[in-house]
Amino acid sequence: MVRACELVSRWERTGHESLLDHAVDMASLQNFNRKFRHRFRTELGSLDRVLQFGDGVGAVALPAYSRAAVGHERAIAVMCAPVQASYRRVLR
DSSP states (O other), X not given: OHHHHHHXXXXXXXXXXXXXXXHHHHHTSTTSOTTTHHHHHHHHHHHHHHHHHOXXXXXXXXXXXXXXXXXXXHHHHHHHHHHXXXXXXXXX
């Protein structure tokens, strides 16, 4: 899960769609945190769809700062924050 969260953080900084796609793939792996796997994958997939295809109103992709995209980003950040914090503590 740490790696997927890092990929999402890198995507936020760079905007490279391939990072987000790779994070979605990582979330489906068996060794992913069981507690968050389904919700994390759902939020990532929804964010990816919103950015590519829009929110259902027309077929126009939405920017990363749209209300729909920001909602999914916040949910992902809430799940990633404790995981990344504990990982950083281990590295110290």
